Amino acid sequence: MGRLFGTDGVRGVANADLTAELALGLSVAAAHVLAEAGTFEGHRPTAVVGRDPRASGEFLEAAVVAGLASAGVDVLRVGVLPTPAVAYLTGALGADIGVMLSASHNAMPDNGVKFFARGGHKLADELEDRIETVYEQHRTGEPWARPTGAGVGRISDYAEGFDRYVAHLIGVLPNRLDGLKVVLDEAHGAAAHVSPEAFARAGAEVVTIGAEPDGLNINDGCGSTHLSLLRAAVVEHGADLGIAHDGDADRCLAVDAAGEEIDGDQILAVLALAMREAGQLRKDTVVGTVMSNLGFKIAMEREGIHLVQTAVGDRYVLESMKAEGYALGGEQSGHVIVLDHATTGDGTLTGLMLAARLAATGRSLADLAGVMERLPQVLVNVPDVDKSRVGTSPELAAAVAEAERELGATGRVLLRQSGTEPLVRVMVEAADIEQARAVAGRLADVVKSALG
Template structure:
């Protein structure tokens, strides 16, 4: 069996890859692993379970709840809420485990399971490995130890979750949004109720699109992966800015009043200056991944801020932030983590803080985002190559060195082997897009010839 857990939980086509049996078995395995790790020691365990609006989430939720209760875990069902809301509730309710059913920005046929440890933090890799191992052991024949009678878990709906989470968002907002008109694209996803409520209570005039989930339309031509509708709505309504979430609302991208995209790098740049001004940017440091635009790095240097870069994936950003007590980090894709107020990327919180900066300064989002110039970035995927030889090929090393010398200080080269396919990603940034395209294509040709 291949590894079930990816960089963000277990995902697959619901009822094909991700079945009710798998969801139930992983939930029981998680309960057993956490019990053996001492998480439940001395008390009756509790889990918070939430989901996005996908139709498949209904039966998968039932399977997860059944698995946890059968293992002696009491369950609080919070219903349809964003991933960061489930993480937050896991922490504030003192639960031992959180479970979110969502495939984030993926299309509707997919779904996923994400586990949170006590405090609302993502499970460590070794715990995920143990859950997989225990699940496989019992799937192939070893019986579960099952409680009976009063030992089985009890299940109840926790309807207060919505209000608890919205109140938290408003409590940590640095200032109100009075006078702003904001368009929100909810991707027909988990934030369809939460985000409009939070922005409205914060004082913004809200126009909402993509907020009518029917279980089948999540991420369908809308949200953070499809900004066209948001751009059009912002211009049509004369809004100050637009905010787009993905299906589980752990991401936030934006558009300015003219409909121009403001990506995760630009959002990080805006928030970093706001937090430094407020004295909350510890170490004057921002954490991002190696895929962040070179323009972001140059902007941070110009502003006198430190940039720590990690491998691609918000979990690696979060690990660096927790290890070094940094307050702000994120990805170009819109995962932004404000660690003082959230344990994971929180799209609604990010959007609120971005709008709050516009309201506080009186500047347009375009002006604020102009703190960094987004350099042209070309990405070419080279398939059917031996990705394991990226770091050992002499021909490739020479080609990269030549490219870096050509680009100088205003350009960058990054080669990334795929973790799952025989494929290498070639990324080149340069001040001139034609130069970036030409260099990227030359490198892609060398990758093909040297590793093919």
């Protein structure tokens, strides 16, 4: 069996790769592993379970809840809420396990299972590996230890989760948003009700698009992976800014008043300066990834802020932040972690904090984001290749070396395998966009021929 867990939980086509049986089995295995690790410490364990609006989330939620309860875990169902809301509630309610059913920005047929440990933190790799081992042992014939009678878990709905999470978001804002007009693109996803409510309670005038989930339309031509609708809506409504989330709302991208995209690096730059001004940017450091734009690094150095770069994936950003005590980190894709207020990327919180900076300074988003200049960066996804051979192909290594010689000190090349999809990502950065496109195109062709 190949490793089930990717960089962000277990994902696949719902009812094909990710079946009810798999979801149930992983949930039971997680309960057993966490019990063995001493997480429950002799008390009756509790889990918080939430999902995004995908139709498949309904049967997968039922499977997860059944698995946990059959293992003796009491379950609080919080319904459709963002991933960061489930993480927050896991910590706030003192639960032992959090489970989120979502495939984030992936298309509707996909779904996923993501586990959180006590406190709302993602599981360590070794715990995920142990869950897989225990699940496989059961699948091949080793029986579960099953409680009976009063030992089985009880299931209840926790409708208060919505208001408790929104109150948390409002409570951490440094100032209100009165006077701002904001367009929110909710990707027909998990934040379709939460995000508009939070922005409205904070004082903003809110226009929503992509906020009518029907179980089938999540991420369909909208949200953080499709910004054209948001750009048009911001200009049409004369808004100060637009905010776009993905399906589970752990991401945030933005659009300024002219309809220009503001990516995760720019958002991090704005928030880093705001937090330093407030004395909240510990060690004057922000954490990014190897995908961070070179312009972001240059801007932070100019402002006297140190940039730490990790492997791609918000879990690696978070690991660095926790290990060194940093307060802010994130990815160009819009995963932004403000560790004092969240244990994972929180798109709604990020959008609120960005809007709060506009309200506090009276400056436009374009002006604030102008602290950094984005160098041209081209990303090409090459699907249906053997991504595991990215680091071992001699043909590919030679092509990368030649590209690096061509770009010199003014650019860079990065090839990496996707953690959630069967593809290789080719990133080329250069001072000239046409050169970056040409080099990226050539490398993508080599990836296809060498790994296809």
